[in-house]
Amino acid sequence: MDDEITGTTAADIAASVRSLLERGLLSHGSVLPPVRELAQTLGVNRNTAVAAYRQLAQAGLVVSRGRAGTIVAGGDSVAQEGYAADTVLRDIGTGNPDPRLIPDPTPALATVTGRPVLYGEPVIDSALDDWARAWVSSDLHGADFRITITSGAVDAVERLLAQALMRDDAVALEDPCFLASIHTVRLGGYRAAPVAVDAEGMTVDGLRAALDAGVRAIICTPRAQNPTGASLSARRAAVLRTVLAEHPYVLIIEDDHFSMLSQRPYETLIGAGHRRFALVRSVSKFLGPDMCLAVAATDPETADRLAMRLSPGTTWVSHLLQRLTLAQLTDDEVAARITSAGRHYAERNEAFAERLRAHGIGVVPGDGLSLWVELPRPARVVSERLMRRGWLVRTGDDFVLDERAMPSRHLRLTVHDLPDADADTLVDDLAAAIR
8 A cells, every 4th residue: 555654674664654754645743553563564573663763753753752652743833932923912921021121232332343253263252251251150160161152042052952962862841841942852853851840940850750761951940930930949959969960961951041130049950070061041031032142151072062063154143242242241231220120020020929819819929021820720711711801821731841731720921011000900800710
Protein backbone atom coordinates (compact mmCIF):
# COMPACT_ATOMS: atom_id res chain seq x y z
CA MET A 1 0.00 0.00 0.00
CA ASP A 2 1.25 3.50 -0.87
CA ASP A 3 0.10 4.88 2.46
CA GLU A 4 1.96 2.39 4.67
CA ILE A 5 5.41 2.58 6.26
CA THR A 6 7.93 0.31 4.54
CA GLY A 7 11.61 -0.61 4.82
CA THR A 8 13.95 -3.13 6.37
CA THR A 9 16.66 -0.80 7.70
CA ALA A 10 16.37 2.20 10.03
CA ALA A 11 17.31 4.56 7.20
CA ASP A 12 14.73 3.04 4.83
CA ILE A 13 11.96 3.19 7.45
CA ALA A 14 12.77 6.82 8.28
CA ALA A 15 12.82 7.70 4.58
CA SER A 16 9.44 6.00 4.13
CA VAL A 17 7.87 8.07 6.92
CA ARG A 18 9.38 11.22 5.43
CA SER A 19 7.92 10.36 2.02
CA LEU A 20 4.47 9.86 3.54
CA LEU A 21 4.77 13.31 5.14
CA GLU A 22 5.86 14.97 1.90
CA ARG A 23 2.94 13.42 0.01
CA GLY A 24 0.46 14.51 2.64
CA LEU A 25 -0.44 10.96 3.65
CA LEU A 26 0.68 11.73 7.20
CA SER A 27 -0.21 15.07 8.77
CA HIS A 28 0.84 17.05 11.83
CA GLY A 29 -0.33 15.26 14.94
CA SER A 30 -0.68 11.85 13.28
CA VAL A 31 0.22 9.00 15.63
CA LEU A 32 2.81 6.54 14.30
CA PRO A 33 2.56 2.82 15.10
CA PRO A 34 4.14 1.70 18.38
CA VAL A 35 7.70 0.45 17.97
CA ARG A 36 6.82 -3.18 18.72
CA GLU A 37 3.89 -3.15 16.32
CA LEU A 38 5.91 -1.53 13.53
CA ALA A 39 8.77 -4.01 13.96
CA GLN A 40 6.35 -6.93 13.79
CA THR A 41 4.57 -5.56 10.71
CA LEU A 42 7.85 -4.98 8.83
CA GLY A 43 9.52 -8.16 10.07
CA VAL A 44 12.49 -6.32 11.53
CA ASN A 45 14.23 -6.22 14.90
CA ARG A 46 12.65 -3.88 17.47
CA ASN A 47 15.96 -1.96 17.74
CA THR A 48 15.74 -1.18 14.02
CA ALA A 49 12.35 0.48 14.51
CA VAL A 50 13.68 2.35 17.55
CA ALA A 51 16.64 3.64 15.51
CA ALA A 52 14.29 4.78 12.72
CA TYR A 53 12.14 6.77 15.11
CA ARG A 54 15.27 8.24 16.71
CA GLN A 55 16.48 9.48 13.30
CA LEU A 56 13.09 11.07 12.67
CA ALA A 57 13.11 12.73 16.10
CA GLN A 58 16.61 14.12 15.59
CA ALA A 59 15.44 15.57 12.28
CA GLY A 60 12.55 17.25 14.07
CA LEU A 61 9.91 15.32 12.14
CA VAL A 62 8.38 13.40 15.05
CA VAL A 63 8.01 13.90 18.78
CA SER A 64 7.87 11.20 21.45
CA ARG A 65 4.96 11.68 23.85
CA GLY A 66 5.84 8.75 26.13
CA ARG A 67 2.76 6.59 26.70
CA ALA A 68 0.85 8.75 24.21
CA GLY A 69 3.12 7.39 21.47
CA THR A 70 5.19 9.01 18.73
CA ILE A 71 3.46 11.73 16.72
CA VAL A 72 4.27 13.78 13.66
CA ALA A 73 5.70 17.11 14.82
CA GLY A 74 4.75 20.62 13.83
CA GLY A 75 1.12 20.89 14.78
CA ASP A 76 1.58 22.38 18.21
CA SER A 77 0.84 26.07 18.51
CA VAL A 78 2.31 28.10 21.35
CA ALA A 79 0.68 31.21 22.72
CA GLN A 80 2.73 34.37 22.33
CA GLU A 81 3.44 37.17 24.78
CA GLY A 82 2.18 40.70 24.20
CA TYR A 83 -1.01 42.23 22.92
CA ALA A 84 -3.57 39.96 21.29
CA ALA A 85 -4.24 40.69 17.63
CA ASP A 86 -7.60 41.79 16.26
CA THR A 87 -9.51 42.28 19.50
CA VAL A 88 -11.75 45.09 20.65
CA LEU A 89 -11.57 43.86 24.26
CA ARG A 90 -9.51 45.51 27.00
CA ASP A 91 -6.37 43.34 26.96
CA ILE A 92 -5.03 42.70 30.47
CA GLY A 93 -3.02 39.60 29.63
CA THR A 94 -0.14 41.23 27.80
CA GLY A 95 2.78 40.89 30.22
CA ASN A 96 4.05 44.24 28.92
CA PRO A 97 5.87 46.95 30.86
CA ASP A 98 4.25 50.39 31.09
CA PRO A 99 5.58 52.49 28.18
CA ARG A 100 5.33 55.59 30.35
CA LEU A 101 7.99 54.13 32.65
CA ILE A 102 10.51 53.30 29.91
CA PRO A 103 13.26 55.96 29.75
CA ASP A 104 13.41 58.13 26.63
CA PRO A 105 16.63 57.16 24.78
CA THR A 106 16.81 60.47 22.89
CA PRO A 107 19.29 62.22 25.25
CA ALA A 108 21.63 59.23 25.07
CA LEU A 109 21.60 59.02 21.27
CA ALA A 110 24.11 61.86 20.93
CA THR A 111 26.69 59.82 22.84
CA VAL A 112 26.66 56.69 20.70
CA THR A 113 28.33 58.02 17.56
CA GLY A 114 31.99 57.46 16.89
CA ARG A 115 34.33 55.49 14.67
CA PRO A 116 32.46 52.80 12.71
CA VAL A 117 33.11 49.19 13.68
CA LEU A 118 34.46 47.04 10.84
CA TYR A 119 34.65 43.32 10.09
CA GLY A 120 37.06 41.38 12.26
CA GLU A 121 36.85 43.70 15.25
CA PRO A 122 35.67 42.54 18.69
CA VAL A 123 31.97 41.82 18.78
CA ILE A 124 31.52 43.38 22.24
CA ASP A 125 32.05 47.06 22.93
CA SER A 126 34.85 47.16 25.49
CA ALA A 127 33.12 49.66 27.77
CA LEU A 128 29.94 47.56 27.85
CA ASP A 129 32.02 44.46 28.55
CA ASP A 130 33.59 46.14 31.59
CA TRP A 131 30.23 47.39 32.87
CA ALA A 132 28.53 44.03 32.36
CA ARG A 133 31.28 42.17 34.22
CA ALA A 134 30.82 44.46 37.20
CA TRP A 135 27.03 43.98 37.00
CA VAL A 136 27.13 40.17 37.32
CA SER A 137 30.41 39.40 39.11
CA SER A 138 29.10 39.58 42.67
CA ASP A 139 26.21 37.25 41.79
CA LEU A 140 28.51 34.57 40.34
CA HIS A 141 30.52 34.28 43.58
CA GLY A 142 33.99 34.22 42.12
CA ALA A 143 33.24 31.86 39.23
CA ASP A 144 35.37 32.18 36.11
CA PHE A 145 33.10 33.66 33.45
CA ARG A 146 33.04 35.58 30.19
CA ILE A 147 30.54 38.04 28.76
CA THR A 148 28.61 37.56 25.54
CA ILE A 149 26.12 40.11 24.15
CA THR A 150 23.05 38.73 22.38
CA SER A 151 19.91 40.13 20.78
CA GLY A 152 17.78 39.70 23.88
CA ALA A 153 17.22 36.90 26.38
CA VAL A 154 15.30 34.60 24.03
CA ASP A 155 18.14 34.84 21.50
CA ALA A 156 20.61 33.99 24.25
CA VAL A 157 18.64 30.95 25.41
CA GLU A 158 18.19 29.67 21.87
CA ARG A 159 21.93 29.94 21.15
CA LEU A 160 22.87 28.39 24.50
CA LEU A 161 20.68 25.37 23.87
CA ALA A 162 21.87 25.01 20.28
CA GLN A 163 25.56 24.94 21.28
CA ALA A 164 24.97 22.29 23.96
CA LEU A 165 22.17 20.00 22.79
CA MET A 166 20.98 17.78 19.99
CA ARG A 167 17.42 17.31 18.86
CA ASP A 168 15.30 15.23 21.24
CA ASP A 169 17.53 16.07 24.23
CA ALA A 170 15.55 16.87 27.36
CA VAL A 171 15.42 20.37 28.88
CA ALA A 172 14.04 21.07 32.36
CA LEU A 173 11.50 23.90 32.30
CA GLU A 174 9.49 25.46 35.07
CA ASP A 175 5.84 24.41 35.04
CA PRO A 176 3.92 26.69 34.54
CA CYS A 177 6.44 28.21 32.15
CA PHE A 178 7.36 31.41 30.33
CA LEU A 179 5.80 31.22 26.85
CA ALA A 180 9.01 32.08 24.98
CA SER A 181 10.86 29.21 26.69
CA ILE A 182 8.16 26.74 25.65
CA HIS A 183 8.35 28.04 22.09
CA THR A 184 12.17 27.95 21.98
CA VAL A 185 12.37 24.37 23.23
CA ARG A 186 9.72 23.10 20.84
CA LEU A 187 11.17 24.85 17.81
CA GLY A 188 14.61 23.48 18.67
CA GLY A 189 13.27 19.94 18.67
CA TYR A 190 14.07 19.37 22.34
CA ARG A 191 11.87 17.63 24.90
CA ALA A 192 10.49 19.66 27.78
CA ALA A 193 10.77 18.07 31.22
CA PRO A 194 8.33 19.89 33.52
CA VAL A 195 9.55 20.98 36.96
CA ALA A 196 6.79 22.23 39.25
CA VAL A 197 7.08 25.71 40.73
CA ASP A 198 5.78 26.82 44.10
CA ALA A 199 6.11 30.06 46.09
CA GLU A 200 9.87 29.46 46.60
CA GLY A 201 10.72 28.61 42.99
CA MET A 202 11.58 25.29 41.36
CA THR A 203 10.65 22.35 43.59
CA VAL A 204 13.36 19.99 44.79
CA ASP A 205 11.43 16.83 43.90
CA GLY A 206 10.64 18.23 40.47
CA LEU A 207 14.28 19.00 39.72
CA ARG A 208 15.41 15.59 40.97
CA ALA A 209 12.88 13.88 38.71
CA ALA A 210 14.06 15.92 35.71
CA LEU A 211 17.71 15.07 36.40
CA ASP A 212 16.82 11.38 36.80
CA ALA A 213 15.12 11.62 33.39
CA GLY A 214 18.44 12.74 31.88
CA VAL A 215 17.93 16.45 31.19
CA ARG A 216 20.99 18.12 29.70
CA ALA A 217 19.93 21.70 30.38
CA ILE A 218 17.82 23.59 32.91
CA ILE A 219 16.12 26.94 32.29
CA CYS A 220 15.29 28.69 35.54
CA THR A 221 13.89 32.14 36.38
CA PRO A 222 15.49 33.01 39.74
CA ARG A 223 13.07 35.86 40.49
CA ALA A 224 9.83 37.26 39.04
CA GLN A 225 9.09 33.88 37.46
CA ASN A 226 6.69 34.26 34.58
CA PRO A 227 3.75 33.64 35.02
CA THR A 228 3.66 32.97 38.78
CA GLY A 229 5.83 35.84 40.07
CA ALA A 230 7.70 33.39 42.33
CA SER A 231 11.32 34.02 43.33
CA LEU A 232 13.86 31.52 44.59
CA SER A 233 14.22 31.67 48.35
CA ALA A 234 17.71 31.39 49.83
CA ARG A 235 16.74 28.10 51.49
CA ARG A 236 15.34 26.56 48.31
CA ALA A 237 18.29 27.71 46.21
CA ALA A 238 20.75 26.11 48.65
CA VAL A 239 18.98 22.73 48.48
CA LEU A 240 18.78 22.87 44.68
CA ARG A 241 22.50 23.64 44.46
CA THR A 242 23.19 20.57 46.57
CA VAL A 243 21.14 18.42 44.20
CA LEU A 244 22.90 19.91 41.16
CA ALA A 245 26.36 19.35 42.66
CA GLU A 246 26.08 15.76 41.44
CA HIS A 247 25.43 16.98 37.87
CA PRO A 248 28.14 19.58 37.18
CA TYR A 249 27.93 19.30 33.39
CA VAL A 250 24.19 19.93 33.10
CA LEU A 251 23.86 23.40 31.56
CA ILE A 252 22.11 25.80 33.96
CA ILE A 253 20.55 28.82 32.24
CA GLU A 254 19.23 31.48 34.61
CA ASP A 255 16.99 34.05 32.92
CA ASP A 256 17.06 37.01 35.33
CA HIS A 257 14.78 39.07 33.09
CA PHE A 258 13.47 41.41 35.81
CA SER A 259 16.89 42.13 37.36
CA MET A 260 16.98 45.94 37.84
CA LEU A 261 13.24 46.14 38.52
CA SER A 262 13.10 43.28 40.99
CA GLN A 263 12.13 43.81 44.60
CA ARG A 264 13.66 40.46 45.61
CA PRO A 265 17.30 39.44 46.19
CA TYR A 266 19.01 37.37 43.52
CA GLU A 267 19.41 33.69 44.45
CA THR A 268 21.05 31.18 42.16
CA LEU A 269 21.17 27.51 41.20
CA ILE A 270 24.77 27.92 40.03
CA GLY A 271 26.96 26.41 42.73
CA ALA A 272 30.69 26.73 43.25
CA GLY A 273 32.45 24.52 40.75
CA HIS A 274 29.48 24.02 38.43
CA ARG A 275 31.01 23.55 34.98
CA ARG A 276 28.29 24.71 32.55
CA PHE A 277 26.24 27.80 33.32
CA ALA A 278 24.81 31.02 31.93
CA LEU A 279 23.34 34.01 33.75
CA VAL A 280 21.27 35.99 31.24
CA ARG A 281 20.03 39.52 31.90
CA SER A 282 18.16 41.42 29.20
CA VAL A 283 17.23 45.11 29.27
CA SER A 284 13.80 44.77 27.68
CA LYS A 285 11.70 45.11 30.85
CA PHE A 286 13.26 48.44 31.89
CA LEU A 287 14.70 49.97 28.68
CA GLY A 288 11.94 48.57 26.48
CA PRO A 289 11.35 45.46 24.33
CA ASP A 290 12.72 47.27 21.27
CA MET A 291 16.16 47.46 22.92
CA CYS A 292 16.98 43.92 21.85
CA LEU A 293 20.05 43.31 23.97
CA ALA A 294 21.00 40.88 26.72
CA VAL A 295 24.13 40.18 28.71
CA ALA A 296 25.06 36.50 29.03
CA ALA A 297 27.70 35.61 31.62
CA THR A 298 28.86 32.06 30.97
CA ASP A 299 31.60 29.62 31.78
CA PRO A 300 34.58 29.96 29.39
CA GLU A 301 33.84 26.85 27.32
CA THR A 302 30.22 27.87 26.77
CA ALA A 303 31.45 31.36 25.85
CA ASP A 304 33.76 29.88 23.21
CA ARG A 305 30.90 27.90 21.71
CA LEU A 306 28.65 30.94 21.74
CA ALA A 307 31.34 32.96 19.98
CA MET A 308 31.17 30.53 17.07
CA ARG A 309 27.47 31.41 16.75
CA LEU A 310 27.95 35.15 17.17
CA SER A 311 30.66 36.04 14.72
CA PRO A 312 31.55 39.43 13.20
CA GLY A 313 29.73 40.28 10.00
CA THR A 314 26.94 37.77 10.54
CA THR A 315 25.05 37.99 13.80
CA TRP A 316 26.81 40.44 16.09
CA VAL A 317 24.71 42.87 18.11
CA SER A 318 25.03 46.39 16.71
CA HIS A 319 27.68 48.42 18.50
CA LEU A 320 25.41 51.44 18.17
CA LEU A 321 22.81 49.55 20.20
CA GLN A 322 25.48 48.43 22.67
CA ARG A 323 26.66 52.03 23.18
CA LEU A 324 23.11 53.33 23.51
CA THR A 325 22.34 50.69 26.13
CA LEU A 326 25.47 51.52 28.10
CA ALA A 327 24.82 55.25 27.90
CA GLN A 328 21.40 54.77 29.46
CA LEU A 329 22.46 52.26 32.11
CA THR A 330 25.24 54.53 33.34
CA ASP A 331 23.03 57.63 33.49
CA ASP A 332 21.96 58.52 37.04
CA GLU A 333 18.57 59.86 35.93
CA VAL A 334 17.79 56.68 33.99
CA ALA A 335 18.89 54.53 36.94
CA ALA A 336 16.54 56.50 39.20
CA ARG A 337 13.66 56.01 36.75
CA ILE A 338 14.28 52.26 36.66
CA THR A 339 14.31 52.06 40.45
CA SER A 340 11.10 54.08 40.59
CA ALA A 341 9.48 51.85 37.97
CA GLY A 342 10.30 48.73 39.97
CA ARG A 343 8.60 50.19 43.03
CA HIS A 344 5.63 51.28 40.92
CA TYR A 345 4.98 47.77 39.56
CA ALA A 346 5.18 46.28 43.06
CA GLU A 347 2.87 48.91 44.56
CA ARG A 348 0.27 48.69 41.79
CA ASN A 349 0.17 44.90 41.95
CA GLU A 350 -0.19 45.00 45.75
CA ALA A 351 -2.99 47.57 45.46
CA PHE A 352 -4.87 45.34 43.01
CA ALA A 353 -4.32 42.31 45.23
CA GLU A 354 -5.86 44.28 48.11
CA ARG A 355 -8.94 44.92 45.98
CA LEU A 356 -9.21 41.22 45.21
CA ARG A 357 -8.84 40.23 48.85
CA ALA A 358 -11.64 42.63 49.77
CA HIS A 359 -13.87 40.56 47.45
CA GLY A 360 -12.76 37.29 49.02
CA ILE A 361 -10.28 36.42 46.24
CA GLY A 362 -7.03 35.50 47.98
CA VAL A 363 -3.84 36.40 46.13
CA VAL A 364 -0.29 37.05 47.28
CA PRO A 365 1.51 39.22 44.72
CA GLY A 366 4.89 37.93 43.66
CA ASP A 367 7.57 39.87 41.81
CA GLY A 368 7.20 40.99 38.21
CA LEU A 369 4.81 42.73 35.86
CA SER A 370 1.74 40.54 36.42
CA LEU A 371 -0.39 38.89 39.09
CA TRP A 372 -1.03 35.14 39.29
CA VAL A 373 -4.59 34.78 40.57
CA GLU A 374 -5.95 31.45 41.80
CA LEU A 375 -9.64 30.82 41.15
CA PRO A 376 -12.23 28.48 42.66
CA ARG A 377 -13.29 27.26 39.21
CA PRO A 378 -11.60 26.56 35.82
CA ALA A 379 -9.95 29.65 34.41
CA ARG A 380 -11.41 29.27 30.93
CA VAL A 381 -14.94 29.52 32.35
CA VAL A 382 -14.03 32.74 34.14
CA SER A 383 -12.19 34.02 31.06
CA GLU A 384 -15.25 33.55 28.84
CA ARG A 385 -17.45 35.39 31.33
CA LEU A 386 -14.96 38.26 31.51
CA MET A 387 -14.92 38.50 27.71
CA ARG A 388 -18.65 39.19 27.79
CA ARG A 389 -17.86 42.08 30.12
CA GLY A 390 -15.21 43.50 27.80
CA TRP A 391 -11.99 42.06 29.28
CA LEU A 392 -9.42 39.82 27.60
CA VAL A 393 -7.35 37.84 30.12
CA ARG A 394 -4.66 35.17 29.93
CA THR A 395 -5.52 31.81 31.48
CA GLY A 396 -2.96 29.55 33.12
CA ASP A 397 -3.62 26.87 30.49
CA ASP A 398 -1.31 28.72 28.08
CA PHE A 399 1.64 28.25 30.42
CA VAL A 400 1.17 24.61 31.47
CA LEU A 401 3.65 22.00 30.21
CA ASP A 402 2.14 18.83 31.66
CA GLU A 403 -0.43 17.71 29.10
CA ARG A 404 -2.07 15.46 31.70
CA ALA A 405 -2.77 18.38 34.02
CA MET A 406 -6.32 19.36 34.89
CA PRO A 407 -7.64 22.61 33.37
CA SER A 408 -5.89 25.54 35.01
CA ARG A 409 -7.53 27.52 37.79
CA HIS A 410 -5.25 30.54 37.41
CA LEU A 411 -5.31 33.83 35.53
CA ARG A 412 -2.26 35.92 34.75
CA LEU A 413 -3.35 39.56 34.93
CA THR A 414 -1.24 42.54 33.82
CA VAL A 415 -2.97 45.38 35.65
CA HIS A 416 -0.21 47.73 36.80
CA ASP A 417 -1.25 50.38 34.26
CA LEU A 418 -4.99 50.36 35.02
CA PRO A 419 -6.41 53.60 36.45
CA ASP A 420 -8.06 53.11 39.83
CA ALA A 421 -11.58 53.36 38.43
CA ASP A 422 -10.86 50.68 35.82
CA ALA A 423 -9.19 48.48 38.43
CA ASP A 424 -12.32 48.72 40.60
CA THR A 425 -14.51 47.76 37.64
CA LEU A 426 -12.29 44.79 36.75
CA VAL A 427 -12.38 43.44 40.31
CA ASP A 428 -16.16 43.73 40.39
CA ASP A 429 -16.43 41.95 37.04
CA LEU A 430 -13.97 39.26 38.11
CA ALA A 431 -15.89 38.61 41.32
CA ALA A 432 -19.12 38.32 39.32
CA ALA A 433 -17.46 35.98 36.78
CA ILE A 434 -16.28 33.70 39.57
CA ARG A 435 -19.77 33.51 41.07
